[in-house]
Amino acid sequence: MSEFKALLVSETDGQYQAAVTTRKIDDLPPGEVLIRVKYSSLNYKDALSASGNKGVTRTFPHTPGIDAAGVVEASSVSDFSAGDEVIVTGYDLGMNTSGGFGQYIRVPADWVLRRPQGLSLRDSMVLGTAGLTAALCIDKLEHAGLAPGQGPVLVTGATGGVGSIAVAMLSAKGYEVAASTGKALQADFLRKLGASQIVDRSALESGKDKVLLKDQWAGAVDTVGGDILFNVVKSLRYGASVACCGLTAGGQFSASVFPFILRNVNLLGIDSVEQPLVVKASMWDLLSVQWKTDLHNLEREISLDALPAEIEKILAGKMVGRIVVNLG
Template sequence: MSEFKALLVSEEQGDYVRRVVTRQLAELPVGEVLIRVHWSSLNYKDAMSASGNKGVTRSYPHTPGIDAAGVVESSSVAELAVGDEVIVTGYDLGMNTPGGFGQYIRVPAAWVLKRPAGLTLRESMVLGTAGLTAALCIDKLERAGLTPGSGPVLVTGATGGVGSIAVAMLAHQGHEVVAVTGKADRVDFLRGLGAKEVLSREELQAGTGKVLLGERWAGAVDTVGGDILFNVVKSLRYDASVACCGLTAGGQFQASVFPFILRNVNLLGVDSVEQPLVAKASMWDRLSLQWKTDLSQLEQEITLDALPDYIETILAGGMVGRAVVNLG
C-alpha cells in the first residue's frame, strides 16, 4: 500500500487550513522504522501545531500528532521486527516530523518503544504524552518524599489531559487528591476520577501579592504555570514539592525566595518530550503494571475526520479528559 489518510495542515493566504487528505508513503521522511499507526491522541501541542504556531512547527504543510501507536511495517534495525506493536511519543514526532494524525509514520528507531505487555495499543494512546507526563510528575514527587498518607495533593488544570490522568492515578495510589479547575460544571467529573475536593481557579489565584500563604499541600502537580504555580509553591507544606509541566496560564510568575528558604520546598520541572528512551520505558512499565488505572471515565474515541472540530474545541479551552484517535 503506497497511499494513506492523514490530517494535513496547510498555510493558505495567512490562514491554517486542516483537511483529511490522501498522502503517499514516498512523502514521509527517511527513517529506520515504518509504522502503520492505528491509534493516536489529541494534545494541546497538536492543536498549536495545527493552528500555525511556529514555536511548535516551523514549516507547512504538516501532519501533527505527537503520539502514535501501531505496528511495524518495515525496519532496518534488528531490535524492531515487522509485526511488532510499538508506541512513539515526543521527540520531534508531530512537531517538524509528520506525526500520528496520519495512518503511517517513518521515524528513527531511537524514538520507538515496544508496547508494554500490560497495555493495549489503544490504552497506550488514552495515556499518550499526557499519561507519560503525569507519571513523570508523580515519580518526581515520590522521589522527593511524597507517599500516600502524607496529606492532600493538589492538581491544577485538573480537567485537562495531564491533570485528569494525574487525579485518577494519584487517587488510585491512595493519595488524598484536591483538584483545581476553571470549569464549574465538571466537579462531578473530577469527583468521579477520585478527587476528594474540588477548588475553583479563582481560589488558587487569591494571594498573588503575598510572599507566603498558609501551608496546605503535601505535594502538587501543576499543569498551568503562571501566578497559580507560584501560589502553589507559597502554600506547600514544609519540605514538600510541586512538579511543574505546563504553562496554559502563562510562562512567567512573580516569585520570591521566601518559600524556598523558609519552608525548604522544591519546584520540580518535568519534560516528557526529550526523555531518554530508557527513562520513557521505565515509566511505561509502571503505567502498565502497578500504576495501571481505569481511565474509561475520562476518554472518548474520535475519528481522523473529527479531528478538525476537536482541535477547535481544545484551542477554546473546552476539552475535558482525553480524545483517543482511531486511525483504522
C-alpha cells in the same frame, strides 16, 4: 499500500486550515522504522501545531500528532521487525516530523518502544504523552519524599489530559486529591476520577502579591504554569514539592525566594518529550503494571475526520479528559 489518509495542516496567507487528505508514503521523512498507526491521541501541543504556532511547528504543510501506537510495517534495523506492536511519544514527532494524525509515520529507531505488555495499543494512547507526563510528575514527587497519608495533593488544570490522568492515578495510589479547575460543571467528573476536594481556579489566582500563603498542600502537580504555579509554591507545606509540566496559564510568574528558604519547598521541572528512551520505558512499565489505572471515565474515541472540530475545542479550553484518535 503507497497512499494513506492523514490530517494535513496547510498555510495560506497566514491562515491555517486542517483537513483530512491523501498522502504518499514516499513523502514521509527518512527513518529506520515505518509504522502503520492504529491509534493516536489529541494533546494541547497538537492543537498549537494545527493552529500555526511556529514555536511548535516551523514548516507547513504538516501532519501533527505527538503520539502514535501501531504496527511496524518495515524496519531497516534488527531491533524491530514487521508486525511488532510499538508506540512513539514525543521527540520531534508531530512537531516538525510528520506525526500520528496520519495512518503511517516513519521515524528513527531510537524513538520507538515496544508496546508495554500490560497495555493494548488503544490503552497506550488513552495515556499517551499526557499519561507519561503525569507518571513522571508523580514519580519525581515521590522521589522528593511524597507519600500517601501526608495530606492533600493538589492537581491544577485537573480536567485536562495530564491533570485528569494525574487525579485518577494519585487517587488509585491512595492519595487524597484536591482537583483545581475553572470548569465548575466538571466537579462530578473529577469526583468520579477520585478527587475528594474541588478547588475553584479563582482561589489559586489570588495572593500574587504575598510572599507566602497558607500552607495547605503536601504536594502538587501543576499543569498550567503562570502565577497560579507560584501561588501553589507559596501554599506548599514545609518540605513539600510541586511538579511543573505545563504553561496554559502562561510561561512567566512573579516569584521570590521566601517559600524556598522559609518552608524548604521544591519546584520540580518535568519534561516528557526529550527524556532518554530508557526513562520512558521504565515509566511505561510502571503505567502498564504497578500504576495501571482505570481511565474509562475520562476518555472518548473519535475518528480522523472528527479531529478538526476537536482541535478547535481544545484551543477554546473546552476539552475534558482524553481523546483517542482511531486511524482505522
